[in-house]
Amino acid sequence: MAEPRRIVIVGTGLAGASAAGALREQGFEGDVLLIGEQRHRPYELPALSKGIMLGDTDDPDWVHDESFYAEKNVELRLRTKATAVHVGDRTIDVGGATEPWDRLVLATGSTPRRLRVPGADYPNIRRLRRLDDARDLRAELTEGKRVVIIGAGWIGCEVAAAARKHGAAVTVIDPLPLPLHRVLGDTVGAVFRKMHETEGVTFHLGVGVAEYTGADGIATGVRLEDGTEVPGDVLLLAVGARPRTELAHEAGLALSEGAGVDVDATLRTSAPDVYAVGDIAAHFHPRLGQRIRVEHWANAKDQGAHVAKNLLGAGEPYTASPYFFSDQYDLGMEFRGLADPFADELVVRGDLEGREFIAFWLRDGAVQAAMNVNMWDDGDALQALVDARARVEPAKLVDADLASLMG
Ligand SMILES: Cc1cc2nc3c(=O)[nH]c(=O)nc-3n(C[C@H](O)[C@H](O)[C@H](O)COP(=O)(O)OP(=O)(O)OC[C@H]3O[C@@H](n4cnc5c(N)ncnc54)[C@H](O)[C@@H]3O)c2cc1C
Structure with a gap:
């Protein structure tokens, strides 16, 4: 395959920015255009619900230093939305211009889901995806504020922990019976x-949310499906x-x-010379033998880096x-692999109650996933066990x- 002259990447998240950096590391000397609708240069998301929310820092981890883009001759076009891809012409419409490409990478990430319940349009219902969301929400988490978090997933749990640190009164709502239930199961x-x-x-x-309650155009809480009213200053x-x-x-x-x-x-889409990485990529994983889509930091970073080789013709499978991680209060954890906690056998090493343990999930005797909680010595061994099933x-x-x- 002929070496491309111009590679366009849509999305200035971790996946897109990692791809741009890796292209230069691979020695690619052609044009790299990195397009994103946000105003900040590429940054990583984990600190949004951890360090920034806790008040430890105002800034996320930036994917590259500010000087990187000029030094490496990566054209970073911020505040620019891509509106249409023309596969046949090998062009993309961006902010009123049409840009040609020889290879295109889509790294457009995810957007928070909404609830389809009455009151969903109240303007003060917050979501957390962008740096500005995090800074605004952090400013609201103060002593005595009633913070209502809908969703007991990773982001909901991390923000709950930060809000408690700031002395807020925190309520978390989820239709599932336990926090993080879908990934971690009952125990x-x-x-x-x-x-x-x-x-x-x-x-x-x-119990789910039946509607947002409000007055004067502002949400002031939620009513649950069982009729319970939960008032909140911050939602x-x-x-x-x-x-x-x-x-x-x-x-x-x-x-x-x-x-x-x-x-x-190899991270290639159904169109020739168009690739997709990060949260949007439903990737056929050759070792797992199934299509998976992973919304985690390591996947965005590693797929971004990996795709650079394939853009230049390597054709290597990913x-x-x-892998993902979370921090809540004094609990730090890493999770490797892919498990079904309702079908797989759970094996626990260490002290579950004391929150110092490793959980393994086994299927037909083979390790599918491992999660280490406040235990940090066995990362390589866990990785090897999971990789080898x-x-x-x-x-x-x-x-x-x-x-x-x-x-
Ligand atoms: C608050 C928070 C905390 C997280 N914490 C962790 C964690 O602790 N551990 C972990 O493993 N994972 C964590 N994640 C998940 C992880 O950060 C994401 O999976 C990863 O960042 C996804 O990267 P991405 O580049 O695919 O997508 P994104 O980061 O969503 O980037 C996509 C970019 O594309 C832009 N874009 C989209 N469409 C267009 C368009 N048409 N034109 C121009 N630009 C466009 C978007 O504005 C965005 O900037 C967290 C996520 C969030 C939101």
């Missing part, structure tokens, strides 16, 4: 529930995100129903196992030296 989800309750969070679990909606597939859809690229832009093992007796996972298990 481990209960650990998070207990921790948050010990820290003073009030939960309404197993955060954190019920997950949906991939931003509009550009890809209108360009006629293959999409997995409701779930991202289909890419093959095979990394999903190693078959290990549960008793050994509980007691043996983990590094020895891959022998």
